[in-house]
Amino acid sequence: MDVLTEIGDALGNxxxxxxxxxxxxxxxxxxxxxxxxxxxLEKDLLTSSVRAFIQLIAVGYxxxxxxxxxxxxxxxxLLLVMIAIAARTSGRRGKQTPGATWxxxxxxxxxxxxxxxxxxxxxVFDYVPDAIIPIGGMIIGNAMTTASQVMNRMSDDLLDSRxxxxxxxxxxxxxxxxxxxxxxxxxxxxxxxxxxxxxTVGLIKLPGAMTGMILAGASPLQAVQLQLIVMxxxxxxxxxxxxxxxxxxxxxxxxxxxxLKALRPAPDAG
Amino acid sequence: xxxxxxxxxSLSRGxxxxxxxxxxxxxxxxxxxxxxxxxxxxxxxLRCLNRLxxxxxxxxxxxxxDITTRPVTEVRCRVGMVFQQVAMxxxxxxxxxxxxxxxxxxxxxxxxxxxxxxxxTLSPDLAEKSARELSGGQAQRVAIAxxxxxxxxxxxxDEPTSALDPIATHAVEETxxxxxxxxxxxxxxxxxxxxQARRVGDRVLLLDGGRVVRVDRAEAMLxxxxxxxxxxxxxxxxxxxxxxxxxxxxEDDRGRAD
Numbered sequence: 001m002d003v004l005t006e007i008g009d010a011l012g013n014x015x016x017x018x019x020x021x022x023x024x025x026x027x028x029x030x031x032x033x034x035x036x037x038x039x040x041l042e043k044d045l046l047t048s049s050v051r052a053f054i055q056l057i058a059v060g061y062x063x064x065x066x067x068x069x070x071x072x073x074x075x076x077x078l079l080l081v082m083i084a085i086a087a088r089t090s091g092r093r094g095k096q097t098p099g100a101t102w103x104x105x106x107x108x109x110x111x112x113x114x115x116x117x118x119x120x121x122x123x124v125f126d127y128v129p130d131a132i133i134p135i136g137g138m139i140i141g142n143a144m145t146t147a148s149q150v151m152n153r154m155s156d157d158l159l160d161s162r163x164x165x166x167x168x169x170x171x172x173x174x175x176x177x178x179x180x181x182x183x184x185x186x187x188x189x190x191x192x193x194x195x196x197x198x199x200t201v202g203l204i205k206l207p208g209a210m211t212g213m214i215l216a217g218a219s220p221l222q223a224v225q226l227q228l229i230v231m232x233x234x235x236x237x238x239x240x241x242x243x244x245x246x247x248x249x250x251x252x253x254x255x256x257x258x259x260l261k262a263l264r265p266a267p268d269a270g
Numbered sequence: 271x272x273x274x275x276x277x278x279x280s281l282s283r284g285x286x287x288x289x290x291x292x293x294x295x296x297x298x299x300x301x302x303x304x305x306x307x308x309x310x311x312x313x314x315x316l317r318c319l320n321r322l323x324x325x326x327x328x329x330x331x332x333x334x335x336d337i338t339t340r341p342v343t344e345v346r347c348r349v350g351m352v353f354q355q356v357a358m359x360x361x362x363x364x365x366x367x368x369x370x371x372x373x374x375x376x377x378x379x380x381x382x383x384x385x386x387x388x389x390x391t392l393s394p395d396l397a398e399k400s401a402r403e404l405s406g407g408q409a410q411r412v413a414i415a416x417x418x419x420x421x422x423x424x425x426x427x428d429e430p431t432s433a434l435d436p437i438a439t440h441a442v443e444e445t446x447x448x449x450x451x452x453x454x455x456x457x458x459x460x461x462x463x464x465x466q467a468r469r470v471g472d473r474v475l476l477l478d479g480g481r482v483v484r485v486d487r488a489e490a491m492l493x494x495x496x497x498x499x500x501x502x503x504x505x506x507x508x509x510x511x512x513x514x515x516x517x518x519x520x521e522d523d524r525g526r527a528d
Contacts, residue, residue: 163353164357166353167353167357167413168359168369169346170320170322170351170353170417171350171370171373171416171420172343172346172347172370172374172420173343173370173373174343174373177373255324257321257324258343259321259322259324262283
């Protein structure tokens, strides 16, 4: 199908603009209150609202395009772009880790692709854009947060524990043995929010996927089943990503001869 | 034959030189002191001896063998190290002492733990105490016992007493000298206190700007009357004078090279 016709069709679908406008009125009210109370938030509110509008509408068009093409190649390209953006974002967060973007790219990429592959091969979802793109988005988004958390926690922890780690190395421990505590802590720190959410799901708040399905008219029971799939797959994805990120971060900080690299000046350079 | 030998060791970090053509030989059972102003490279030199920093191949030898040709974990068992800031690991004193054998999958018998504690003049009753409850001086002696559990030939000491009060300093010095007497342990000791070098050292190496200024017997080098003026300037706390003289030496070297 002709791309231009498609865009034309899609433009015709912007029939919810009045409702968006009404929702935007809430932001305007918030802005007025901010001005009245001199909270100085009006400018941020305005720019973030405009940005969200443009960003989401643009994404909407891209998705519309890819969904209508229904071509596995386009779906894959879109997934790869999402992974690349996630890696860049996460890489910027983990500045202390040398080569953070690569650590993020490999851990998010492998973690997400592995999880998606299991879901598709097991037949939970078909490899069609309207399933794979939103599911992939959730997986990649969570993997991104996990990668950032693991890299940050572990690099901080390794540098702060330099004394203890070098004491262990000096006693003949391997770098793996000397950094096991930091490895475990970084992984636990990133996993615990997911485990806790999994424990209390539905009791405290209805998760996003379920809320979306119910709003879109699905029955609560259908929504619950999808939510369970989503939750299990996210636990899987963050575990894969967290493990890979922790392993790669550890590799970045040690040499092959079990030396902790001097990435921050040693306390005594004497 | 020397226990440890350093041959023409040069090292740079991030493009800037840290050690420049350092050569020395450490004899079995001696207390070899390394002194010098901060930034002189003495800690880096020490860390090359157990490969916490990587020396170039063919520059550091243990009993005649290039240490970069041996598995690094094995080198670190033969060449133990005690740090300025003691890091006690979580767990009991006994678990700390047994750490080295434990990472190799061996169990250190309780009687050996008690024997090691006795060797560092600690009461063997401390074995079951939590290691994090020890005083600074006790912890430093546990750290020494922990290194001894690997049966090292050489013990590297990176300013082991500089975080301790005078009484604990004295106790740790006595403990270390006792080990030399008792098991013939070789000590390579970095210090920034000339007085300490005079008190415990057999030979002293003075390092400045990553270069060996002089290696000699402690008495000859540190004698207030006939000692080395560069060392004595440093001993009197005149680090800037020391560094100025160091630079002078460097310029002389360059002059000769030209």
